[in-house]
Amino acid sequence: MNELTDPTRTPLGATVLGYPRIGRRREVKRAVERYWADAISAEELQACARAERATGWRTMAAAGMTSLPGSFSLYDHVLDTAVMVGAVPPRFRPLLEEDPLSGYFALARGTAEFAPLEMTKWFDTNYHYLVPEVGADTAFSCSPDKALGELTEAAELGLSVRPVLVGPFSLLWLAKSGSADGSGQPLDRLDELVDTYLEVLARLRDAGAEWVQLDEPAAVTDLTGSQQRDLSRAYARLGAAAARPKLFAATYFGDPGDALASLADTPVEAIGVDLVSGTPLDRLAAVPALQSKVLVAGVVDGRNVWRTDLRQQSSRLATLMGLAGQVSVSTSCSLLHVPYDLRDEDGLDPDLKSWLAFAEEKIGEVAALQRCISEGVFATPSVRTAEGEADGSRASLRRSAAVRERLSHHTPGSSRRPPYAQRQPQQASAVPLPDLPTTTIGSFPQTTELRTARAHLRAGRIDTSTYEARMREEIEHVIRLQEDVGLDVLVHGEPERNDMVQYFAEHLHGYAATTHGWVQSYGSRCVKPPILYGDVERSGPITVRWSTHAQSLTPRPVKAMLTGPVTMLAWSFVRDDQPLGDTARQVALALRDEVADLESAGLRIIQVDEPALRELLPLRAADRADYLEWAVDAFRLATSGVADSTQIHTHLCYSEFGDVLTAIDALDADVTSLEAARSRMELLDGVLSAQWTRGLGPGVYDIHSPRVPTSEDITDLLRRATQALPRHQIWVNPDCGLKTRTYEQVTAALHAMVTAAEALRNDASG
Ligand code: GLN
Ligand code: ZN
Numbered sequence: 001m002n003e004l005t006d007p008t009r010t011p012l013g014a015t016v017l018g019y020p021r022i023g024r025r026r027e028v029k030r031a032v033e034r035y036w037a038d039a040i041s042a043e044e045l046q047a048c049a050r051a052e053r054a055t056g057w058r059t060m061a062a063a064g065m066t067s068l069p070g071s072f073s074l075y076d077h078v079l080d081t082a083v084m085v086g087a088v089p090p091r092f093r094p095l096l097e098e099d100p101l102s103g104y105f106a107l108a109r110g111t112a113e114f115a116p117l118e119m120t121k122w123f124d125t126n127y128h129y130l131v132p133e134v135g136a137d138t139a140f141s142c143s144p145d146k147a148l149g150e151l152t153e154a155a156e157l158g159l160s161v162r163p164v165l166v167g168p169f170s171l172l173w174l175a176k177s178g179s180a181d182g183s184g185q186p187l188d189r190l191d192e193l194v195d196t197y198l199e200v201l202a203r204l205r206d207a208g209a210e211w212v213q214l215d216e217p218a219a220v221t222d223l224t225g226s227q228q229r230d231l232s233r234a235y236a237r238l239g240a241a242a243a244r245p246k247l248f249a250a251t252y253f254g255d256p257g258d259a260l261a262s263l264a265d266t267p268v269e270a271i272g273v274d275l276v277s278g279t280p281l282d283r284l285a286a287v288p289a290l291q292s293k294v295l296v297a298g299v300v301d302g303r304n305v306w307r308t309d310l311r312q313q314s315s316r317l318a319t320l321m322g323l324a325g326q327v328s329v330s331t332s333c334s335l336l337h338v339p340y341d342l343r344d345e346d347g348l349d350p351d352l353k354s355w356l357a358f359a360e361e362k363i364g365e366v367a368a369l370q371r372c373i374s375e376g377v378f379a380t381p382s383v384r385t386a387e388g389e390a391d392g393s394r395a396s397l398r399r400s401a402a403v404r405e406r407l408s409h410h411t412p413g414s415s416r417r418p419p420y421a422q423r424q425p426q427q428a429s430a431v432p433l434p435d436l437p438t439t440t441i442g443s444f445p446q447t448t449e450l451r452t453a454r455a456h457l458r459a460g461r462i463d464t465s466t467y468e469a470r471m472r473e474e475i476e477h478v479i480r481l482q483e484d485v486g487l488d489v490l491v492h493g494e495p496e497r498n499d500m501v502q503y504f505a506e507h508l509h510g511y512a513a514t515t516h517g518w519v520q521s522y523g524s525r526c527v528k529p530p531i532l533y534g535d536v537e538r539s540g541p542i543t544v545r546w547s548t549h550a551q552s553l554t555p556r557p558v559k560a561m562l563t564g565p566v567t568m569l570a571w572s573f574v575r576d577d578q579p580l581g582d583t584a585r586q587v588a589l590a591l592r593d594e595v596a597d598l599e600s601a602g603l604r605i606i607q608v609d610e611p612a613l614r615e616l617l618p619l620r621a622a623d624r625a626d627y628l629e630w631a632v633d634a635f636r637l638a639t640s641g642v643a644d645s646t647q648i649h650t651h652l653c654y655s656e657f658g659d660v661l662t663a664i665d666a667l668d669a670d671v672t673s674l675e676a677a678r679s680r681m682e683l684l685d686g687v688l689s690a691q692w693t694r695g696l697g698p699g700v701y702d703i704h705s706p707r708v709p710t711s712e713d714i715t716d717l718l719r720r721a722t723q724a725l726p727r728h729q730i731w732v733n734p735d736c737g738l739k740t741r742t743y744e745q746v747t748a749a750l751h752a753m754v755t756a757a758e759a760l761r762n763d764a765s766g
Contacts (some may be wrong), residue, residue, distance in 0.1 A: 011326060011328065012211065012248065012296060012328035013067055013370055014065050014067075014329050014369075014370035015068070015328060015329075016060065016069060016330055016363060016366060017071070017164070017213070017252060017272065017296075017331055018069050018077075019056045019069060019335050020056075020335055020338070020519070022519075023048075024055075024340045024341060024344070027051075028048060028049060028074070031044070032075070032523070032524045036109075042101050045101075049072065050153060052072065053072045053153060056072070057157065057159050058159075059360065059363070063363040063364055064366075067162050067211060067328075068161045069161065070150040070161040070164055071334060072150065074105075076108065076130050076522065076523065077164070077166060078122075078174060079130045080165075081166040082107075082130070083096070083146075084142075084143055084165065085168075085171070085196045086138070086139060086196070087132045087133075087138055087140060087171065087193070088107060088138075089117075090137070092114065117131055117132065117133065118130070118176065119522055123217055123253045124615060124616060125337060126521060126570065126571055126612075127337065127519075127520060127522065128521060128522035129522075131175060132175040132176075134175040135179035135184060137179070138189065140189075140196040142199040144163075144200045147204055147209075148207050150163065151209055162210070163209055163212050165197075165214055166214075166215050167215055167216040167234075168190060168193045168194050168214075168234050169219070169227075169230060169231045170216045173186075173187065174218065187227065190233075191237075194237050197238060201238065201244040205245045211246045212246070213248045213250055214248065214249050214250065216251050216263075217250075217251065217253050219231060219256045219259035219260075220259070220620075221254075221619045222619075228258060231262055232265065236266045238266075238268070239267025240267060246269040247267075247269055248268070248271075248296060249268045249271050249272065251271070251272055251273060252333040253277065254274060254278065254619050255274075255278055256279065257283070261289070264289035269294060270293060270295075270328065271294075271295060272330065273296070273297065274332040274333060275297055275299045275332065276298060276300070276332035277332060281319060281320070284324070285323055291323075291325050293326075294326045294327070294328050295320060296330045297317065297328065299329060299330075299369060300313070300332065301332055301576075302337060303332065304338070304573055304576060305517075305531060306355060306575075307354075307357040308362070314372040317369060317373055321373065329366050329370040329373065330366060331366065335359040335363075337519055339514065340358055340360060341359065341360040342356050342357065342358045342360065343360070344515065344516040345514050347514075348514070352531070356531070397533070397534055398535065398575070399534070400537055403537050403586055403589065406589060407585055407589055410585070410589070410637055412585070413629075413633055415633065417642075418644055423670065424670070427645055427646070429645075431557045431604045433488055433489070433557075434761060435727050435730075435761055436718070436727060436730055436732050438487045438489070438757050439487060439490075440737075441735075441736050442493075442559075442561040442607065442609070443491075444481075444494070444738050444743075445738060445739060445742055446740070447743075450471075450474060453467055453471075454498060472549055474495040475492045475550050478492065478493035478550075479554050480553075481747065482750075483554060486758075487750065487754060488556065489556070489605060490554060490556050490558045492546050492549070492550035492561070494737070500567070501568055502530055503563075504542060504562075505530035507538070507539075508536050508537065508587075509536065509537040509539060510533065510535050510536035511530045511531065511536065511572070512531045512533055513528070513530050514530075514531065530572045531573045532569065532574045536590050538590040538593050542594055543594065544598055544601050547598060547601070551603060559603075559649060560598045560605070560606045561606075561607050562591055562594060562607070563608070564609055564635055564638065565588040565631075565635065566584060566610050566613050566616055566635070567611055567613070569584055569587065569612075569616070570612030579630075580630070581630030584633075585634055585637060587634070587638075588635070589637060591608065592637060592641050595608070595638060599642050599643065599646050604647060605647040607649035607650065607651060608648065609651045610650055610651070610652055611654075613660060614657065614659065628662075628663040636668060639667075639669070647671060648668075649673065650664075650667055650673070651674075652674050655675045655678070655682065655683045656679075656683075657674065661687075665690060668694075672694070672695065672696055673698075673731065675699050675735040675736060676698035676699045676717070677699045677700055677701055677734075678702050678704075680720070681721055683698060684724035687724065688724050692725065693729075695729055696725060696729055697730070697732065698721055698730075699735030699736065700714045700717045700718060700732060700733070700753060700756070701734035701735060701749045701752075703736050703738055704735070706741075708745050708749045711751075711753075712756075713752070714753055714755075714757075715756040718732065719760070722760065732753055732756070733753075734749070734753070
């Protein structure tokens with residue numbers, strides 16, 4: 001009898017690739033932070049984590065999930081797997097051996113002595129993972145304690161779980177070289193790492209695991225021929241093992257392309273495919289080997305909040321059943337990217353609410369779709385559609401004729417300013433500045449007092465005018481500080497912003513905010529992305545009163561601060577009923593009005609931040625040109641309405657911008673600030689070869705570190721910059737906003753920055 005049809009074995013059936021883990025009321029997040037602050041013990045933290053896992057598994061089982069993922073993490077799932085296989089830098093080994101829990105957190109957060117692992121974005125999401133360091137001397141080892149513990153825990157609850165691990169190929173694909181000299185690629189170590197996974201699998205099988213999920217999201221990126229072969233070889237070896245659980249290789253975040261056939265040719269029992277983000281069914285039809293596999297069909301969107309059109313998806317399932325040995329219904333990716341439960345949201349418009357599904361609702365959808373398969377009933381009218389009863393109102397809540405009419409007057413690609421050579425002299429006479437002008441990226445420290453004032457306003461303990469007076473005081477404080485330090489272009493400090501996206505979302509039609517809609521950003525850091533559900537419209541000026549207040553306090557130029565259209569999408573849950581580019585244009589039009597109001601109010605310098613420009617970059621090269629075209633177009637629509645004499649600045653939060661350099665150039669901002677301090681101005685090579693002509697502010701102060709740079713450190717960085725670019729193009733600024741730092745650090749660092757700029761100005765040799 002075929003394994004797949006053997007009735008003594010449980011099929012995967014309805015499942016999800018992963019479940020949220022911060023706690024429905026962020027209990028886990030808080031427990032982790034209290035553990036760090038020594039307010040609770042390790043046992044108390046573990047008890048909280050255990051309760052969270054039990055609740056998650058029970059909830060999923062009650063909703064009809066027949067296979068439960070062991071996807072919990074106290075900090076990050078990549079770190080969990082790295083620790084499991086010993087892919088950790090030698091500096092942390094003694095700590096891990098002495099106390100696994102504090103060693104684990106030390107890897108994530110560093111110690112007084114050792115820098116933590118680097119953190120970076122998880123594919124094209126807003127989740128951040130810790131980057132494993134794998135070098136020639138990394139000694140892999142097998143310690144699956146976490147997964148073993150969860151198997152036991154679940155068994156005690158009468159449940160069986162499927163351990164979820166990052167697969168060996170993706171783990172190394174995500175890692176960076178851990179060799180001191182940067183030589184050797186992590187993937188060079190794949191065969192040895194697979195040996196360790198084989199040990200892990202044997203241990204999990206002995207502990208009773210029937211299935212193991214190995215996440216291979218890297219399979220949806222453009223793999224080289226040799227990477228394809230690496231992937232195949234790894235799974236051929238894992239599959240050939242005698243003692244192992246059944247293997248479920250999960251690809252997600254896009255179309256696996258040729259990697260699907262590679263995986264299907266190995267002995268893995270199940271393969272996961274993301275059927276939400278554009279994998280064509282033809283792709284599956286072209287892989288006959290799927291006929292002997294379980295296809296884990298990711299038809300419910302794991303990373304956005306819209307209800308699934310069950311009728312449409314159930315008819316796709318009918319087709320899929322002909323293409324695979326068995327079909328198991330699932331989410332497109334882990335649900336860690338969405339909030340827990342829509343029923344917690346009392347404040348949402350009931351129509352809007354009826355279009356949404358959070359994790360809890362999504363497991364219901366998965367179960368309903370699996371029932372379609374088991375009952376053989378597809379696409380009948382009894383299957384609820386996504387629109388439900390709300391059809392009519394859905395359209396009217398979503399569409400604004402006025403926005404559409406206005407946008408029709410701005411054809412895509414038509415927004416352009418006159419050439420920079422013409423703007424530049426006018427800007428120089430409108431706002432005279434010295435060479436190497438000094439400025440900041442926008443925010444100043446978000447102090448406890450500011451956050452408390454906001455909490456009091458929300459709770460009704462203070463009224464709006466008291467709150468606003470408090471913000472105006474803060475702005476005055478920030479202006480005086482910048483004057484004392486001697487900065488050339490000042491900012492108001494953004495004290496009124498809880499978050500650079502949420503703040504604007506709260507002031508735009510078409511966006512809704514949730515009350516409990518938290519999702520993990522990294523470790524214990526959570527964000528509450530707003531929901532962009534309808535046509536975006538501005539009802540009036542948003543930031544003008546803050547910027548004009550700041551300008552009224554000083555003769556020095558004040559730079560106004562806005563969040564750009566791409567970033568407004570990247571950090572929100574965005575409607576999926578129209579192309580992203582169309583939505584970006586609507587946001588851009590609202591920002592264009594804000595830019596115009598700022599300009600009329602006398603602000604001569606306006607910065608539009610796009611820190612997420614690279615994050616939304618499609619994973620496949622073939623999709624990038626299209627994305628960059630609409631992203632650039634939206635930025636220009638927002639910023640091209642100003643006079644030649646008005647300076648447009650932009651800010652991007654990274655230094656490796658090679659992939660998007662042409663697009664950054666095409667934004668046509670008069671001044672661009674980028675992160676550069678940590679990489680010691682490496683970005684200048686790219687800028688040089690691109691023959692950069694406009695202003696550039698390569699960051700000279702690493703704001704991610706509590707360390708305050710000396711003026712010598714900064715002078716040194718600036719000298720490198722002046723060797724690469726004419727000094728009249730160079731601006732002097734930190735890497736990013738200062739909101740996470742203390743006033744003490746900021747004041748000292750800004751003094752050092754101004755001292756360095758002045759020294760260099762006086763130093764004729766540059
Ligand atoms: N203006 C924002 C700030 O200074 C920019 C933040 C960002 O780039 N992420 O905080
Ligand atoms: Zn930044």
